[in-house]
Amino acid sequence: MTEGAMRRFATNKGGFLPKEFNIAHDLCFAVHDILAQFLVSGEACDVFTAQITFEDHQAAADFESTADIFEWLEKNQRFQDRARVLKTLVLPAVLSDMLHCIYEALECSRKGKLNISYMLIRKPIQESLFLLESIILDEVAFAEKLATSPIALRPQTATGIEGEHKRRIQQVLETIGQTEAFDAEYLAQLRYVKVEDGFDGLCNKAIHLFTEHKAIKTESLNVNFIFSGWDAKQSQWEFLYSRLPYLLIYMWRVIEYIGDAVCPTHPEYTLDMTRRTAVK
Template sequence: MERLLESNTVLPNEFHAAYKLCFTIHDVAAQLLVSGIKQGVFITSIAFNGEHEKSALEQADDLLDWLKKSGRLNDEADVLVTMAFPAVLSDILHCIFEALEASRKGKLAIAYMLLRKPFQESLYLLESVIADKESFSKMIADDPSRLRPQNAGGIDGHIRRIQKVLKTIGETSRFNASYIAKLRYDKTENDSFDGICNKAMHLFTDHKSIKTEKYNINFIFSGMTQAMTQWAFLYSRLPYLLLYLLSLIEFIAERFSQTLPSYKVDMDRRIASSLLMADPYIDTKYRTEPLTHLTLMTRQWLSEHCMKNGFLAPEAEHLERMAVSGAFPMESDDEVHARHLLYEQLVSA
Protein backbone atom coordinates (compact mmCIF):
# COMPACT_ATOMS: atom_id res chain seq x y z
CA MET A 1 0.00 0.00 0.00
CA GLU A 2 3.05 2.30 -0.10
CA ARG A 3 2.54 5.25 -2.43
CA LEU A 4 5.56 6.72 -4.19
CA LEU A 5 5.48 10.49 -4.69
CA GLU A 6 9.04 11.37 -5.51
CA SER A 7 8.29 11.76 -9.22
CA ASN A 8 5.37 12.75 -11.44
CA THR A 9 3.77 15.06 -8.90
CA VAL A 10 3.51 18.73 -8.09
CA LEU A 11 2.38 18.04 -4.53
CA PRO A 12 4.76 19.85 -2.14
CA ASN A 13 6.79 17.63 0.17
CA GLU A 14 5.03 18.80 3.33
CA PHE A 15 1.80 17.13 2.16
CA HIS A 16 3.28 13.77 1.13
CA ALA A 17 2.80 12.12 4.52
CA ALA A 18 -0.88 13.10 4.68
CA TYR A 19 -1.39 12.00 1.06
CA LYS A 20 0.02 8.56 1.90
CA LEU A 21 -2.14 8.39 5.05
CA CYS A 22 -5.27 9.13 3.02
CA PHE A 23 -4.37 6.45 0.49
CA THR A 24 -3.69 3.94 3.25
CA ILE A 25 -7.20 4.53 4.60
CA HIS A 26 -8.60 4.24 1.06
CA ASP A 27 -6.71 1.00 0.45
CA VAL A 28 -7.89 -0.62 3.69
CA ALA A 29 -11.50 0.11 2.74
CA ALA A 30 -10.90 -1.04 -0.84
CA GLN A 31 -9.38 -4.32 0.36
CA LEU A 32 -12.44 -4.88 2.54
CA LEU A 33 -14.70 -4.38 -0.47
CA VAL A 34 -12.63 -6.47 -2.90
CA SER A 35 -12.15 -9.40 -0.52
CA GLY A 36 -15.83 -9.29 0.44
CA ILE A 37 -16.91 -9.51 -3.19
CA LYS A 38 -14.36 -12.23 -3.91
CA GLN A 39 -15.51 -14.32 -0.95
CA GLY A 40 -19.20 -13.71 -1.67
CA VAL A 41 -20.00 -12.28 1.76
CA PHE A 42 -22.41 -9.60 0.57
CA ILE A 43 -25.46 -11.82 0.80
CA THR A 44 -28.53 -12.02 3.02
CA SER A 45 -30.04 -15.30 4.19
CA ILE A 46 -33.82 -15.50 4.40
CA ALA A 47 -35.47 -18.13 6.59
CA PHE A 48 -38.82 -19.53 5.42
CA ASN A 49 -41.73 -20.30 7.71
CA GLY A 50 -42.64 -23.48 5.88
CA GLU A 51 -42.68 -24.66 2.28
CA HIS A 52 -45.61 -22.39 1.40
CA GLU A 53 -43.40 -19.30 1.85
CA LYS A 54 -40.61 -20.80 -0.20
CA SER A 55 -43.05 -21.65 -2.97
CA ALA A 56 -44.61 -18.18 -2.86
CA LEU A 57 -41.21 -16.52 -3.20
CA GLU A 58 -40.26 -18.74 -6.12
CA GLN A 59 -43.41 -17.63 -7.92
CA ALA A 60 -42.95 -13.93 -7.10
CA ASP A 61 -41.69 -11.55 -9.76
CA ASP A 62 -39.67 -9.43 -7.36
CA LEU A 63 -37.95 -10.36 -4.10
CA LEU A 64 -38.26 -6.94 -2.47
CA ASP A 65 -41.93 -6.65 -3.44
CA TRP A 66 -42.63 -10.09 -1.96
CA LEU A 67 -40.83 -9.21 1.28
CA LYS A 68 -42.75 -5.97 1.59
CA LYS A 69 -46.15 -7.58 0.93
CA SER A 70 -45.31 -10.40 3.33
CA GLY A 71 -44.63 -7.94 6.13
CA ARG A 72 -41.03 -9.08 6.43
CA LEU A 73 -39.69 -5.58 6.91
CA ASN A 74 -36.51 -6.61 8.71
CA ASP A 75 -35.58 -8.99 5.89
CA GLU A 76 -36.38 -6.27 3.37
CA ALA A 77 -34.07 -3.88 5.22
CA ASP A 78 -31.28 -6.47 5.29
CA VAL A 79 -31.59 -7.11 1.56
CA LEU A 80 -31.56 -3.39 0.75
CA VAL A 81 -28.48 -2.81 2.91
CA THR A 82 -26.78 -5.78 1.26
CA MET A 83 -27.50 -4.34 -2.17
CA ALA A 84 -26.65 -0.74 -1.35
CA PHE A 85 -23.53 -1.05 0.81
CA PRO A 86 -20.98 -2.53 -1.65
CA ALA A 87 -22.30 -0.38 -4.50
CA VAL A 88 -22.18 2.87 -2.52
CA LEU A 89 -18.79 1.96 -1.04
CA SER A 90 -17.38 1.32 -4.51
CA ASP A 91 -18.60 4.73 -5.67
CA ILE A 92 -17.12 6.42 -2.58
CA LEU A 93 -13.74 4.82 -3.17
CA HIS A 94 -13.67 5.79 -6.85
CA CYS A 95 -14.34 9.42 -5.91
CA ILE A 96 -11.69 9.45 -3.18
CA PHE A 97 -9.07 7.77 -5.37
CA GLU A 98 -9.57 10.24 -8.20
CA ALA A 99 -9.66 13.19 -5.78
CA LEU A 100 -6.32 12.19 -4.29
CA GLU A 101 -4.81 11.71 -7.73
CA ALA A 102 -6.17 15.07 -8.89
CA SER A 103 -4.70 16.81 -5.84
CA ARG A 104 -1.34 15.17 -6.47
CA LYS A 105 -1.34 16.65 -9.97
CA GLY A 106 -2.34 20.09 -8.72
CA LYS A 107 -5.90 19.86 -10.06
CA LEU A 108 -7.43 21.09 -6.83
CA ALA A 109 -10.79 22.23 -8.18
CA ILE A 110 -11.32 18.69 -9.50
CA ALA A 111 -10.23 17.21 -6.16
CA TYR A 112 -12.72 19.27 -4.17
CA MET A 113 -15.53 18.59 -6.67
CA LEU A 114 -14.96 14.85 -6.35
CA LEU A 115 -15.05 14.96 -2.54
CA ARG A 116 -18.39 16.78 -2.30
CA LYS A 117 -20.54 13.77 -3.21
CA PRO A 118 -18.97 11.18 -0.85
CA PHE A 119 -18.82 13.53 2.13
CA GLN A 120 -22.21 15.17 1.80
CA GLU A 121 -24.34 12.42 0.26
CA SER A 122 -22.74 8.96 0.36
CA LEU A 123 -21.55 9.30 3.94
CA TYR A 124 -25.01 10.54 4.89
CA LEU A 125 -26.50 7.34 3.44
CA LEU A 126 -24.12 5.13 5.42
CA GLU A 127 -25.00 7.07 8.56
CA SER A 128 -28.69 6.47 7.81
CA VAL A 129 -28.08 2.72 7.63
CA ILE A 130 -26.40 2.75 11.03
CA ALA A 131 -28.76 5.20 12.72
CA ASP A 132 -31.95 3.33 11.78
CA LYS A 133 -31.80 0.44 9.32
CA GLU A 134 -35.57 0.01 9.12
CA SER A 135 -36.15 3.72 8.52
CA PHE A 136 -33.47 3.67 5.81
CA SER A 137 -35.23 0.73 4.16
CA LYS A 138 -38.61 2.45 4.22
CA MET A 139 -37.25 5.68 2.77
CA ILE A 140 -35.32 4.04 -0.06
CA ALA A 141 -38.35 1.88 -0.91
CA ASP A 142 -40.99 4.60 -0.76
CA ASP A 143 -39.21 7.89 -1.45
CA PRO A 144 -35.40 7.81 -1.88
CA SER A 145 -35.27 11.62 -2.00
CA ARG A 146 -35.86 11.58 1.76
CA LEU A 147 -32.29 10.27 2.08
CA ARG A 148 -30.91 13.58 0.85
CA PRO A 149 -28.85 15.43 3.50
CA GLN A 150 -31.02 18.51 3.06
CA ASN A 151 -33.69 16.66 5.05
CA ALA A 152 -31.56 16.32 8.18
CA GLY A 153 -32.83 19.51 9.79
CA GLY A 154 -29.88 21.84 9.28
CA ILE A 155 -26.54 21.69 11.06
CA ASP A 156 -28.17 20.86 14.40
CA GLY A 157 -29.97 17.94 12.80
CA HIS A 158 -26.72 16.65 11.33
CA ILE A 159 -25.02 16.92 14.71
CA ARG A 160 -27.75 14.88 16.39
CA ARG A 161 -27.60 12.20 13.68
CA ILE A 162 -23.82 11.96 13.78
CA GLN A 163 -23.79 11.84 17.58
CA LYS A 164 -26.23 8.93 17.44
CA VAL A 165 -24.03 7.17 14.88
CA LEU A 166 -20.87 7.72 16.92
CA LYS A 167 -22.56 6.27 19.98
CA THR A 168 -23.75 3.23 18.00
CA ILE A 169 -20.31 2.46 16.58
CA GLY A 170 -18.51 3.24 19.85
CA GLU A 171 -16.51 6.21 18.56
CA THR A 172 -17.71 9.10 20.75
CA SER A 173 -14.28 9.37 22.38
CA ARG A 174 -12.31 9.80 19.14
CA PHE A 175 -14.55 11.96 17.00
CA ASN A 176 -16.50 15.17 17.49
CA ALA A 177 -20.02 15.17 15.98
CA SER A 178 -20.22 18.98 15.80
CA TYR A 179 -16.91 19.21 13.97
CA ILE A 180 -17.84 16.46 11.49
CA ALA A 181 -21.15 18.18 10.74
CA LYS A 182 -19.45 21.56 10.33
CA LEU A 183 -16.74 20.20 8.04
CA ARG A 184 -19.31 18.64 5.71
CA TYR A 185 -22.27 21.00 5.70
CA ASP A 186 -21.66 24.45 7.17
CA LYS A 187 -20.93 26.89 4.36
CA THR A 188 -21.02 29.80 6.84
CA GLU A 189 -17.77 28.52 8.39
CA ASN A 190 -14.32 28.98 6.89
CA ASP A 191 -13.36 25.63 8.40
CA SER A 192 -15.67 23.61 6.18
CA PHE A 193 -15.52 21.61 2.98
CA ASP A 194 -18.98 22.82 2.01
CA GLY A 195 -17.95 26.32 1.02
CA ILE A 196 -14.76 25.36 -0.79
CA CYS A 197 -16.43 22.44 -2.58
CA ASN A 198 -19.22 24.73 -3.75
CA LYS A 199 -16.67 27.21 -5.07
CA ALA A 200 -14.88 24.39 -6.86
CA MET A 201 -18.18 23.25 -8.40
CA HIS A 202 -19.40 26.65 -9.59
CA LEU A 203 -17.70 29.50 -11.39
CA PHE A 204 -19.80 31.99 -9.42
CA THR A 205 -21.39 31.61 -5.97
CA ASP A 206 -23.72 34.13 -4.36
CA HIS A 207 -24.30 32.83 -0.82
CA LYS A 208 -23.02 35.63 1.42
CA SER A 209 -20.41 33.45 3.10
CA ILE A 210 -18.91 32.15 -0.16
CA LYS A 211 -19.80 34.97 -2.55
CA THR A 212 -17.42 35.25 -5.48
CA GLU A 213 -15.15 38.25 -5.05
CA LYS A 214 -15.24 41.13 -7.50
CA TYR A 215 -13.11 40.62 -10.59
CA ASN A 216 -12.81 36.93 -9.79
CA ILE A 217 -13.99 33.52 -11.01
CA ASN A 218 -13.95 30.72 -8.44
CA PHE A 219 -10.71 28.66 -8.60
CA ILE A 220 -9.95 29.85 -12.15
CA PHE A 221 -7.28 32.37 -11.22
CA SER A 222 -5.67 30.33 -8.43
CA GLY A 223 -1.90 30.63 -8.32
CA MET A 224 0.65 28.85 -6.17
CA THR A 225 -0.26 30.91 -3.07
CA GLN A 226 -3.91 29.85 -3.34
CA ALA A 227 -2.94 26.27 -4.18
CA MET A 228 -0.81 26.03 -1.04
CA THR A 229 -3.75 27.06 1.16
CA GLN A 230 -6.06 24.64 -0.68
CA TRP A 231 -3.59 21.78 -0.18
CA ALA A 232 -3.03 22.75 3.46
CA PHE A 233 -6.75 22.74 4.20
CA LEU A 234 -7.34 19.51 2.29
CA TYR A 235 -4.58 17.48 3.93
CA SER A 236 -5.20 18.74 7.45
CA ARG A 237 -8.94 17.85 7.38
CA LEU A 238 -9.27 14.99 4.89
CA PRO A 239 -7.67 12.33 7.13
CA TYR A 240 -10.14 13.14 9.93
CA LEU A 241 -13.17 12.59 7.70
CA LEU A 242 -11.66 9.52 6.05
CA LEU A 243 -10.98 7.91 9.43
CA TYR A 244 -14.58 8.59 10.43
CA LEU A 245 -15.75 7.11 7.13
CA LEU A 246 -13.60 4.01 7.67
CA SER A 247 -15.13 3.50 11.11
CA LEU A 248 -18.60 3.47 9.55
CA ILE A 249 -17.53 1.13 6.76
CA GLU A 250 -15.98 -1.36 9.16
CA PHE A 251 -19.04 -1.28 11.44
CA ILE A 252 -21.46 -2.02 8.58
CA ALA A 253 -19.12 -4.64 7.09
CA GLU A 254 -19.15 -6.61 10.36
CA ARG A 255 -22.75 -7.66 9.64
CA PHE A 256 -21.51 -9.54 6.57
CA SER A 257 -18.27 -11.07 7.78
CA GLN A 258 -16.03 -10.96 10.84
CA THR A 259 -12.56 -9.55 10.16
CA LEU A 260 -9.59 -11.47 11.53
CA PRO A 261 -8.69 -9.48 14.68
CA SER A 262 -4.94 -9.61 14.04
CA TYR A 263 -5.46 -8.29 10.49
CA LYS A 264 -7.61 -5.41 11.71
CA VAL A 265 -5.11 -4.27 14.32
CA ASP A 266 -2.31 -4.64 11.76
CA MET A 267 -4.17 -2.17 9.54
CA ASP A 268 -4.91 0.02 12.56
CA ARG A 269 -1.18 0.18 13.34
CA ARG A 270 -0.39 1.25 9.78
CA ILE A 271 -3.03 3.97 9.85
CA ALA A 272 -2.08 5.15 13.35
CA SER A 273 1.62 5.41 12.53
CA SER A 274 0.80 7.18 9.25
CA LEU A 275 -1.33 9.70 11.13
CA LEU A 276 1.47 10.38 13.61
CA MET A 277 3.91 10.88 10.73
CA ALA A 278 1.59 13.36 9.00
CA ASP A 279 0.66 15.39 12.08
CA PRO A 280 3.91 17.40 12.45
CA TYR A 281 3.43 18.85 8.98
CA ILE A 282 0.11 20.53 9.85
CA ASP A 283 0.70 24.26 10.07
CA THR A 284 -0.27 25.86 13.37
CA LYS A 285 -3.04 27.96 11.80
CA TYR A 286 -4.71 24.79 10.47
CA ARG A 287 -4.75 22.99 13.80
CA THR A 288 -8.03 22.55 15.68
CA GLU A 289 -8.94 20.90 18.97
CA PRO A 290 -10.72 17.92 17.33
CA LEU A 291 -7.74 17.22 15.07
CA THR A 292 -5.31 17.45 17.99
CA HIS A 293 -7.54 15.26 20.14
CA LEU A 294 -7.64 12.54 17.49
CA THR A 295 -3.85 12.58 17.20
CA LEU A 296 -3.37 12.37 20.97
CA MET A 297 -5.81 9.46 21.27
CA THR A 298 -4.10 7.70 18.37
CA ARG A 299 -0.68 8.12 19.96
CA GLN A 300 -1.99 6.81 23.27
CA TRP A 301 -3.70 3.80 21.66
CA LEU A 302 -0.64 2.91 19.60
CA SER A 303 1.72 3.05 22.58
CA GLU A 304 -0.59 0.94 24.76
CA HIS A 305 -1.22 -1.51 21.94
CA CYS A 306 2.48 -2.07 21.24
CA MET A 307 3.37 -2.52 24.93
CA LYS A 308 0.42 -4.87 25.46
CA ASN A 309 1.87 -7.07 22.71
CA GLY A 310 5.31 -7.16 24.33
CA PHE A 311 7.03 -4.42 22.35
CA LEU A 312 8.33 -0.96 23.13
CA ALA A 313 6.14 2.08 22.75
CA PRO A 314 6.94 3.37 19.24
CA GLU A 315 9.34 6.23 18.71
CA ALA A 316 9.55 8.41 15.61
CA GLU A 317 12.11 6.10 14.01
CA HIS A 318 9.69 3.15 14.16
CA LEU A 319 6.75 4.82 12.44
CA GLU A 320 7.76 4.58 8.79
CA ARG A 321 8.36 0.82 8.91
CA MET A 322 5.12 0.34 10.82
CA ALA A 323 3.20 2.43 8.28
CA VAL A 324 4.46 0.30 5.40
CA SER A 325 4.31 -3.20 6.93
CA GLY A 326 2.46 -2.99 10.24
CA ALA A 327 5.65 -4.04 12.03
CA PHE A 328 5.89 -3.52 15.78
CA PRO A 329 8.96 -1.64 17.07
CA MET A 330 12.01 -3.94 16.76
CA GLU A 331 9.87 -6.83 15.44
CA SER A 332 11.87 -9.19 13.23
CA ASP A 333 11.35 -9.25 9.47
CA ASP A 334 10.58 -12.98 9.67
CA GLU A 335 7.67 -12.38 12.06
CA VAL A 336 6.26 -9.63 9.87
CA HIS A 337 6.59 -11.79 6.76
CA ALA A 338 4.90 -14.76 8.43
CA ARG A 339 1.96 -12.59 9.42
CA HIS A 340 1.57 -11.30 5.87
CA LEU A 341 1.62 -14.85 4.49
CA LEU A 342 -1.22 -15.75 6.86
CA TYR A 343 -3.31 -12.84 5.59
CA GLU A 344 -2.67 -13.80 1.96
CA GLN A 345 -3.73 -17.39 2.65
CA LEU A 346 -6.93 -16.27 4.31
CA VAL A 347 -7.81 -13.94 1.43
CA SER A 348 -7.18 -16.63 -1.19
CA ALA A 349 -9.01 -19.35 0.78
Protein backbone atom coordinates in the same frame (compact mmCIF):
# COMPACT_ATOMS: atom_id res chain seq x y z
CA MET B 1 6.85 11.86 13.38
CA THR B 2 9.51 9.19 13.53
CA GLU B 3 12.10 8.67 10.79
CA GLY B 4 10.67 5.21 10.15
CA ALA B 5 7.19 6.60 9.65
CA MET B 6 8.57 9.20 7.27
CA ARG B 7 10.21 6.48 5.17
CA ARG B 8 7.05 4.36 5.26
CA PHE B 9 4.63 7.08 4.21
CA ALA B 10 6.56 9.48 1.98
CA THR B 11 6.21 7.50 -1.26
CA ASN B 12 4.60 9.95 -3.69
CA LYS B 13 6.38 10.53 -6.96
CA GLY B 14 5.54 12.86 -9.79
CA GLY B 15 2.98 15.60 -9.88
CA PHE B 16 3.13 18.94 -8.10
CA LEU B 17 2.24 18.04 -4.53
CA PRO B 18 4.65 19.79 -2.14
CA LYS B 19 6.58 17.30 -0.03
CA GLU B 20 5.15 18.60 3.25
CA PHE B 21 1.80 17.05 2.26
CA ASN B 22 3.18 13.62 1.30
CA ILE B 23 2.45 11.95 4.62
CA ALA B 24 -1.15 13.18 4.84
CA HIS B 25 -1.68 12.30 1.17
CA ASP B 26 -0.42 8.75 1.69
CA LEU B 27 -2.46 8.40 4.87
CA CYS B 28 -5.58 9.22 2.84
CA PHE B 29 -4.53 6.61 0.30
CA ALA B 30 -3.90 4.07 3.06
CA VAL B 31 -7.50 4.44 4.23
CA HIS B 32 -8.67 4.22 0.62
CA ASP B 33 -6.69 1.01 0.13
CA ILE B 34 -8.05 -0.58 3.31
CA LEU B 35 -11.61 0.08 2.17
CA ALA B 36 -10.80 -1.13 -1.35
CA GLN B 37 -9.35 -4.35 0.11
CA PHE B 38 -12.53 -4.84 2.15
CA LEU B 39 -14.64 -4.39 -0.98
CA VAL B 40 -12.57 -6.66 -3.24
CA SER B 41 -12.18 -9.46 -0.68
CA GLY B 42 -15.86 -9.22 0.26
CA GLU B 43 -16.94 -9.62 -3.33
CA ALA B 44 -14.46 -12.46 -3.87
CA CYS B 45 -15.82 -14.31 -0.84
CA ASP B 46 -19.43 -13.52 -1.74
CA VAL B 47 -20.16 -11.92 1.63
CA PHE B 48 -22.47 -9.25 0.26
CA THR B 49 -25.47 -11.53 0.35
CA ALA B 50 -28.43 -11.88 2.69
CA GLN B 51 -30.09 -15.11 3.74
CA ILE B 52 -33.85 -15.25 4.19
CA THR B 53 -35.41 -17.99 6.28
CA PHE B 54 -38.95 -19.29 5.90
CA GLU B 55 -41.34 -20.84 8.38
CA ASP B 56 -42.69 -23.37 5.89
CA HIS B 57 -42.17 -24.73 2.38
CA GLN B 58 -45.13 -22.80 0.98
CA ALA B 59 -43.60 -19.44 1.93
CA ALA B 60 -40.31 -20.49 0.38
CA ALA B 61 -42.07 -21.60 -2.81
CA ASP B 62 -43.99 -18.32 -3.02
CA PHE B 63 -40.77 -16.38 -2.63
CA GLU B 64 -38.98 -18.42 -5.30
CA SER B 65 -41.81 -17.85 -7.77
CA THR B 66 -42.19 -14.12 -7.24
CA ALA B 67 -41.08 -11.74 -10.00
CA ASP B 68 -40.26 -8.95 -7.56
CA ILE B 69 -38.68 -9.98 -4.27
CA PHE B 70 -39.05 -6.52 -2.75
CA GLU B 71 -42.76 -6.49 -3.51
CA TRP B 72 -43.06 -9.92 -1.87
CA LEU B 73 -41.08 -8.80 1.19
CA GLU B 74 -43.28 -5.74 1.63
CA LYS B 75 -46.52 -7.65 1.04
CA ASN B 76 -45.51 -10.19 3.68
CA GLN B 77 -44.24 -7.50 6.04
CA ARG B 78 -40.73 -8.92 6.06
CA PHE B 79 -39.29 -5.48 6.71
CA GLN B 80 -36.21 -6.66 8.59
CA ASP B 81 -35.37 -9.04 5.75
CA ARG B 82 -35.84 -6.23 3.23
CA ALA B 83 -33.48 -4.05 5.25
CA ARG B 84 -30.79 -6.74 5.35
CA VAL B 85 -31.08 -7.40 1.62
CA LEU B 86 -30.87 -3.70 0.76
CA LYS B 87 -27.95 -3.20 3.13
CA THR B 88 -25.93 -5.93 1.43
CA LEU B 89 -26.77 -4.46 -1.99
CA VAL B 90 -26.20 -0.81 -1.15
CA LEU B 91 -22.99 -1.10 0.89
CA PRO B 92 -20.65 -2.46 -1.84
CA ALA B 93 -22.24 -0.34 -4.57
CA VAL B 94 -22.02 2.93 -2.66
CA LEU B 95 -18.56 2.09 -1.32
CA SER B 96 -17.27 1.41 -4.84
CA ASP B 97 -18.56 4.79 -6.00
CA MET B 98 -17.02 6.51 -2.96
CA LEU B 99 -13.64 4.92 -3.62
CA HIS B 100 -13.65 6.03 -7.26
CA CYS B 101 -14.31 9.62 -6.15
CA ILE B 102 -11.68 9.53 -3.40
CA TYR B 103 -9.02 7.96 -5.63
CA GLU B 104 -9.51 10.50 -8.41
CA ALA B 105 -9.67 13.38 -5.92
CA LEU B 106 -6.31 12.39 -4.44
CA GLU B 107 -4.74 11.85 -7.85
CA CYS B 108 -5.99 15.23 -9.06
CA SER B 109 -4.58 16.83 -5.92
CA ARG B 110 -1.18 15.26 -6.61
CA LYS B 111 -1.32 16.76 -10.10
CA GLY B 112 -2.33 20.19 -8.79
CA LYS B 113 -5.90 20.01 -10.15
CA LEU B 114 -7.44 21.06 -6.87
CA ASN B 115 -10.71 22.36 -8.26
CA ILE B 116 -11.39 18.80 -9.50
CA SER B 117 -10.34 17.37 -6.14
CA TYR B 118 -12.88 19.48 -4.28
CA MET B 119 -15.59 18.69 -6.83
CA LEU B 120 -15.03 14.96 -6.40
CA ILE B 121 -14.70 14.83 -2.62
CA ARG B 122 -18.06 16.52 -1.99
CA LYS B 123 -20.23 13.54 -2.93
CA PRO B 124 -18.59 10.90 -0.69
CA ILE B 125 -18.27 13.08 2.41
CA GLN B 126 -21.71 14.67 2.16
CA GLU B 127 -24.12 12.36 0.36
CA SER B 128 -22.64 8.85 0.39
CA LEU B 129 -21.58 9.01 4.02
CA PHE B 130 -25.00 10.37 4.98
CA LEU B 131 -26.60 7.35 3.31
CA LEU B 132 -24.35 4.90 5.16
CA GLU B 133 -24.99 6.66 8.46
CA SER B 134 -28.72 6.19 7.80
CA ILE B 135 -28.17 2.43 7.73
CA ILE B 136 -26.47 2.56 11.13
CA LEU B 137 -29.12 4.77 12.69
CA ASP B 138 -32.09 2.63 11.63
CA GLU B 139 -31.69 0.12 8.83
CA VAL B 140 -35.42 -0.66 8.66
CA ALA B 141 -36.25 3.05 8.30
CA PHE B 142 -33.44 3.36 5.75
CA ALA B 143 -34.93 0.53 3.69
CA GLU B 144 -38.42 2.04 3.91
CA LYS B 145 -37.17 5.39 2.64
CA LEU B 146 -35.19 3.78 -0.16
CA ALA B 147 -38.25 1.78 -1.22
CA THR B 148 -40.83 4.57 -0.99
CA SER B 149 -39.08 7.95 -1.03
CA PRO B 150 -35.33 7.87 -1.85
CA ILE B 151 -35.18 11.67 -1.80
CA ALA B 152 -35.56 11.42 1.99
CA LEU B 153 -32.02 9.99 2.11
CA ARG B 154 -30.48 13.24 0.89
CA PRO B 155 -28.47 15.22 3.46
CA GLN B 156 -30.63 18.26 2.70
CA THR B 157 -33.35 16.61 4.77
CA ALA B 158 -31.25 17.41 7.85
CA THR B 159 -30.45 21.06 8.38
CA GLY B 160 -28.27 23.09 10.72
CA ILE B 161 -25.06 22.31 12.58
CA GLU B 162 -26.86 22.76 15.89
CA GLY B 163 -29.72 20.56 14.73
CA GLU B 164 -30.15 17.35 12.84
CA HIS B 165 -26.65 16.86 11.37
CA LYS B 166 -24.89 17.17 14.70
CA ARG B 167 -27.52 15.09 16.50
CA ARG B 168 -27.50 12.21 14.03
CA ILE B 169 -23.68 12.08 13.80
CA GLN B 170 -23.48 11.98 17.59
CA GLN B 171 -25.91 9.05 17.56
CA VAL B 172 -23.75 7.29 14.97
CA LEU B 173 -20.62 7.82 17.07
CA GLU B 174 -22.35 6.38 20.13
CA THR B 175 -23.56 3.38 18.14
CA ILE B 176 -20.14 2.55 16.66
CA GLY B 177 -18.28 3.33 19.88
CA GLN B 178 -16.21 6.22 18.55
CA THR B 179 -17.26 9.16 20.74
CA GLU B 180 -13.74 9.54 22.12
CA ALA B 181 -12.12 9.61 18.68
CA PHE B 182 -14.40 12.06 16.85
CA ASP B 183 -16.41 15.19 17.56
CA ALA B 184 -19.95 15.22 16.12
CA GLU B 185 -20.18 18.99 15.90
CA TYR B 186 -16.89 19.30 14.05
CA LEU B 187 -17.77 16.47 11.65
CA ALA B 188 -21.06 18.21 10.88
CA GLN B 189 -19.27 21.52 10.36
CA LEU B 190 -16.60 20.04 8.09
CA ARG B 191 -19.17 18.36 5.88
CA TYR B 192 -22.13 20.69 5.73
CA VAL B 193 -21.49 24.25 6.91
CA LYS B 194 -20.32 27.07 4.67
CA VAL B 195 -17.64 28.38 7.00
CA GLU B 196 -13.89 28.88 6.68
CA ASP B 197 -13.23 25.60 8.49
CA GLY B 198 -15.51 23.46 6.35
CA PHE B 199 -15.54 21.64 3.01
CA ASP B 200 -18.97 22.77 1.87
CA GLY B 201 -17.90 26.27 0.93
CA LEU B 202 -14.78 25.17 -0.95
CA CYS B 203 -16.62 22.35 -2.71
CA ASN B 204 -19.36 24.71 -3.85
CA LYS B 205 -16.78 27.16 -5.15
CA ALA B 206 -15.04 24.35 -7.02
CA ILE B 207 -18.33 23.30 -8.65
CA HIS B 208 -19.73 26.74 -9.46
CA LEU B 209 -17.98 29.60 -11.24
CA PHE B 210 -19.95 32.11 -9.19
CA THR B 211 -21.49 31.72 -5.72
CA GLU B 212 -23.78 34.13 -3.93
CA HIS B 213 -24.14 32.76 -0.39
CA LYS B 214 -22.74 35.43 1.92
CA ALA B 215 -20.16 33.04 3.38
CA ILE B 216 -18.73 32.07 -0.02
CA LYS B 217 -19.71 34.96 -2.25
CA THR B 218 -17.45 35.33 -5.28
CA GLU B 219 -15.20 38.35 -4.98
CA SER B 220 -15.36 41.16 -7.52
CA LEU B 221 -13.27 40.58 -10.65
CA ASN B 222 -12.91 36.90 -9.80
CA VAL B 223 -14.15 33.50 -10.95
CA ASN B 224 -14.12 30.74 -8.32
CA PHE B 225 -10.92 28.61 -8.43
CA ILE B 226 -10.21 29.61 -12.05
CA PHE B 227 -7.48 32.13 -11.25
CA SER B 228 -5.85 30.09 -8.47
CA GLY B 229 -2.12 30.74 -8.45
CA TRP B 230 0.51 28.85 -6.49
CA ASP B 231 -0.28 30.60 -3.20
CA ALA B 232 -3.96 29.77 -3.56
CA LYS B 233 -3.17 26.14 -4.38
CA GLN B 234 -0.89 25.95 -1.36
CA SER B 235 -3.77 27.13 0.84
CA GLN B 236 -6.13 24.62 -0.79
CA TRP B 237 -3.67 21.79 -0.17
CA GLU B 238 -3.19 22.86 3.44
CA PHE B 239 -6.91 22.73 4.07
CA LEU B 240 -7.42 19.44 2.25
CA TYR B 241 -4.65 17.53 4.00
CA SER B 242 -5.27 18.95 7.47
CA ARG B 243 -8.94 17.85 7.44
CA LEU B 244 -9.50 15.04 4.92
CA PRO B 245 -7.62 12.30 6.85
CA TYR B 246 -9.92 12.93 9.84
CA LEU B 247 -13.02 12.56 7.67
CA LEU B 248 -11.73 9.49 5.86
CA ILE B 249 -10.86 7.69 9.08
CA TYR B 250 -14.36 8.43 10.36
CA MET B 251 -15.75 7.10 7.07
CA TRP B 252 -13.65 3.96 7.51
CA ARG B 253 -15.11 3.39 11.00
CA VAL B 254 -18.66 3.80 9.69
CA ILE B 255 -18.08 1.32 6.85
CA GLU B 256 -16.24 -1.04 9.17
CA TYR B 257 -19.23 -1.11 11.52
CA ILE B 258 -21.72 -1.87 8.73
CA GLY B 259 -19.36 -4.38 7.17
CA ASP B 260 -18.95 -6.22 10.47
CA ALA B 261 -22.73 -6.69 10.61
CA VAL B 262 -22.65 -8.18 7.10
CA CYS B 263 -19.60 -10.34 7.74
CA PRO B 264 -17.90 -10.24 11.19
CA THR B 265 -14.20 -9.35 11.01
CA HIS B 266 -11.54 -11.10 13.06
CA PRO B 267 -10.11 -8.69 15.70
CA GLU B 268 -6.56 -9.37 14.52
CA TYR B 269 -7.45 -8.18 11.01
CA THR B 270 -8.95 -4.97 12.41
CA LEU B 271 -5.84 -4.41 14.52
CA ASP B 272 -3.60 -4.95 11.49
CA MET B 273 -5.55 -2.39 9.44
CA THR B 274 -5.27 0.11 12.30
CA ARG B 275 -1.50 -0.41 12.44
CA ARG B 276 -1.27 0.46 8.75
CA THR B 277 -2.58 3.95 9.44
CA ALA B 278 -0.76 4.54 12.73
CA VAL B 279 1.63 7.48 12.49
CA LYS B 280 3.58 8.42 15.62
